[in-house]
Amino acid sequence: xxxxxxxxxxxxxxxxxxxxxxxxxxxxxxxxxxxxxxxxxxxxxxxxxxxxxxxxxxxxxxxxxxxxxxxxxxxxxxxxxxxxxxxxxxxxxxxxxxxxxxxxxxxxxxxxxxxxxx
Amino acid sequence: xxxxxxxxxxxxxxxxxxxxxxxxxxxxxxxxxxxxxxxxxxxxxxxxxxxxxxxxxxxxxxxxxxxxxxxxxxxxxxxxxxxxxxxxxxxxxxxxxxxxxxxxxxxxxxxxxxx
Numbered sequence: 001x002x003x004x005x006x007x008x009x010x011x012x013x014x015x016x017x018x019x020x021x022x023x024x025x026x027x028x029x030x031x032x033x034x035x036x037x038x039x040x041x042x043x044x045x046x047x048x049x050x051x052x053x054x055x056x057x058x059x060x061x062x063x064x065x066x067x068x069x070x071x072x073x074x075x076x077x078x079x080x081x082x083x084x085x086x087x088x089x090x091x092x093x094x095x096x097x098x099x100x101x102x103x104x105x106x107x108x109x110x111x112x113x114x115x116x117x118x
Numbered sequence: 119x120x121x122x123x124x125x126x127x128x129x130x131x132x133x134x135x136x137x138x139x140x141x142x143x144x145x146x147x148x149x150x151x152x153x154x155x156x157x158x159x160x161x162x163x164x165x166x167x168x169x170x171x172x173x174x175x176x177x178x179x180x181x182x183x184x185x186x187x188x189x190x191x192x193x194x195x196x197x198x199x200x201x202x203x204x205x206x207x208x209x210x211x212x213x214x215x216x217x218x219x220x221x222x223x224x225x226x227x228x229x230x231x232x233x
Contacts (some may be wrong), residue, residue, distance in 0.1 A: 031219060035221075040223075048219060048220055055219075056220060093221075107165070109162060109164075113162050
């Protein structure tokens with residue numbers, strides 16, 4: 001079974017440009033999460049999809065970030081326009097939906113996209 | 119908001135010895151879960167072990183065990199018989215119950231296993 005995949009693995013862009021990151025979750029996983037780690041800081045939650053719906057986007061830093069999940073399958077995270085402080089590693093994770101009554105919720109992570117904004 | 123603290127930015131251990139990586143958390147949630155992830159130099163995040171707040175027993179997964187002390191709010195990872203391949207960054211993460219399923223991470227501990 002394929003794991004979570006992310007594309008591209010690296011992206012180098014200039015300030016003001018647009019970048020789109022893609023995540024393909026494990027097949028059958030309804031939950032999809034985006035996290036990021038900026039240099040020297042903790043991994044921070046960005047948002048959570050359940051199928052195609054945004055369950056929680058409280059971690060999105062500002063309106064330059066737009067996440068979509070088409071048909072409840074893959075997800076994209078667009079940064080427009082990119083700023084220097086957006087540099088970091090963006091992780092995607094997915095998990096099965098075990099229902100709200102179930103507590104255990106192992107998240108499987110992708111390898112991350114390293115974004116560098118110059 | 120929950121806060122996860124990993125006080126050891128770097129740790130060294132001799133091959134074949136055991137090592138404990140510390141993790142403390144601050145929460146008022148009645149139920150929660152704690153995870154440990156390993157991030158080798160290749161970058162992927164690998165799930166290691168999980169402990170639920172109501173679990174009676176400490177979690178174990180092969181050479182990994184979790185020393186869970188609920189009253190002290192600590193969830194330390196113990197790696198027994200360290201191997202060179204254990205060299206990596208290790209993250210402790212917190213998960214609140216219910217519909218809020220995002221993980222809150224600590225700052226990580228870089229473990230180096232010495233031959």
